[in-house]
Amino acid sequence: MPGYTITQTDAAAARPTGHKRAFIIAGARGADGRGRDLYVRDGVLVDTAPPGAERLDADGLIVLPGLVDPHTHLREPGSTAAETLTSGTAAAARGGFTAVLAMPNTIPPTHGPAEVDWMVRRAVWTPARAQVVPVGAVTHERGGKQLADIEGMARRGVRVFSDDGFCVMDPRIMRQALATVALFDGVIAQHSQDERIAPPEACCPDEALAERLGLPVWPSVAESTIVARDVQLAAEAGAHLHVCHVSCPETVEIIRWAKKRGIRVTAEVTPHHLLLSTDKLATGDTTYRVNPPLRPAADIEVLRAALADGTIDMVGTDHAPHTAQVKNRPMPQARPGMTGLEQALGVVVETMVLSGRMTWTDVARVMSAAPAALAHLTTQGRPLFPGEPANLVLVDPARRHVVDRDDTASRSRNNPYHGRLLPDPVQLTMRGGMITYTRDARG
Ligand code: DOR
Numbered sequence: 507m508p509g510y511t512i513t514q515t516d517a518a519a520a521r522p523t524g525h526k527r528a529f530i531i532a533g534a535r536g537a538d539g540r541g542r543d544l545y546v547r548d549g550v551l552v553d554t555a556p557p558g559a560e561r562l563d564a565d566g567l568i569v570l571p572g573l574v575d576p577h578t579h580l581r582e583p584g585s586t587a588a589e590t591l592t593s594g595t596a597a598a599a600r601g602g603f604t605a606v607l608a609m610p611n612t613i614p615p616t617h618g619p620a621e622v623d624w625m626v627r628r629a630v631w632t633p634a635r636a637q638v639v640p641v642g643a644v645t646h647e648r649g650g651k652q653l654a655d656i657e658g659m660a661r662r663g664v665r666v667f668s669d670d671g672f673c674v675m676d677p678r679i680m681r682q683a684l685a686t687v688a689l690f691d692g693v694i695a696q697h698s699q700d701e702r703i704a705p706p707e708a709c710c711p712d713e714a715l716a717e718r719l720g721l722p723v724w725p726s727v728a729e730s731t732i733v734a735r736d737v738q739l740a741a742e743a744g745a746h747l748h749v750c751h752v753s754c755p756e757t758v759e760i761i762r763w764a765k766k767r768g769i770r771v772t773a774e775v776t777p778h779h780l781l782l783s784t785d786k787l788a789t790g791d792t793t794y795r796v797n798p799p800l801r802p803a804a805d806i807e808v809l810r811a812a813l814a815d816g817t818i819d820m821v822g823t824d825h826a827p828h829t830a831q832v833k834n835r836p837m838p839q840a841r842p843g844m845t846g847l848e849q850a851l852g853v854v855v856e857t858m859v860l861s862g863r864m865t866w867t868d869v870a871r872v873m874s875a876a877p878a879a880l881a882h883l884t885t886q887g888r889p890l891f892p893g894e895p896a897n898l899v900l901v902d903p904a905r906r907h908v909v910d911r912d913d914t915a916s917r918s919r920n921n922p923y924h925g926r927l928l929p930d931p932v933q934l935t936m937r938g939g940m941i942t943y944t945r946d947a948r949g
Pocket of ligand 1: 579611670671672697795796797798824826827842843844
């Protein structure tokens with residue numbers, strides 16, 4: 507697009523936010539299993555040990571590129587009782603993330619250049635512990651009626667646009683949005699939910715269970731029919747469609763079909779859809795109310811296989827912090843969403859690595875390189891070579907713990923893994939040569 511300038515979000519990320527030290531990371535293995543020491547100076551990886559460097563003993567640990575979350579709700583501005591940029595990015599750092607894509611369903615929504623500027627500045631002032639990459643809204647006020655100032659936000663470096671929380675229902679608006687982002691190689695990240703089939707109170711995918719519990723049904727066709735429509739629209743526009751939080755086998759089939767035909771579609775799956783099934787809803791605990799809903803065990807198997815075979819490109823947490831106030835309501839009225847940043851890697855290790863479906867190299871792809879590429883980030887998701895930014899996470903592949911929802915940096919407690927034994931892999935997170943989380947300092 508004429509007049510387009512280099513990404514401001516990257517510029518903000520590169521700006522030093524404090525004192526940087528030199529480090530020797532000794533004894534870690536890379537994702538490929540090869541042992542190597544890493545040297546860090548002035549925020550980048552270098553090829554020789556810097557004089558006076560601090561030594562970080564990483565014997566027995568795996569070093570991965572810093573994780574990137576393509577789907578985080580930071581709730582600021584507007585709902586700071588649930589989360590802020592400070593608390594949300596601290597949770598991100600604890601989860602091994604060095605960058606998060608911040609969804610625009612804030613109050614006000616991120617739907618124009620002014621809101622993008624605010625977010626970028628806020629991340630610097632806070633300062634955020636992970637790079638905050640604003641996602642722009644597709645429509646004004648996320649109202650679904652009129653396009654937001656997509657080009658204006660693109661000039662600020664925004665690459666990904668979504669009305670997440672709501673589906674862009676009107677096919678004419680979706681068609682215009684795709685045609686607009688095609689001009690600058692942007693992405694429309696769709697929350698696929700036909701709200702005429704699955705209205706806002708819909709919460710249970712299983713008809714029998716829904717009837718027993720008196721809950722409105724959220725059938726899988728409400729997701730898959732929107733995806734079927736959108737891949738056709740993306741093909742026509744030559745634009746990149748990203749399917750948020752894929753939850754059902756029908757959607758996986760459509761994405762596979764579209765990819766075979768060369769349609770530019772990528773997709774994400776959440777950690778909770780990889781691990782938790784519909785029966786959780788029967789407990790009546792509204793922590794498990796989420797959009798799209800948790801699906802049956804057979805569907806989970808399909809999602810795991812699709813992530814392993816590349817049909818689903820990446821993991822997105824859909825970290826959706828909520829206060830007890832908006833969760834302590836009858837199931838259909840309880841706000842959908844669950845936290846996810848801190849346990850995301852643990853869930854992926856449990857469901858994909860320990861089960862033998864994926865290697866650590868695959869983990870680096872689906873949790874770092876692929877989401878970084880989605881947002882065109884140039885300083886994230888990079889291989890750990892000299893000259894690259896020191897964005898990395900040290901992982902203990904063997905450590906496990908029982909998740910405690912109160913042991914968190916998030917302001918919210920709607921943690922669906924509370925009380926569950928899971929891998930607890932993150933030992934240290936480094937962003938731009940700064941340690942943003944270390945287990946030793948965990949308070
Ligand atoms: O469960 C959800 N919660 N799904 C979404 O798509 C939005 C999110 C939120 O913002 O709370």
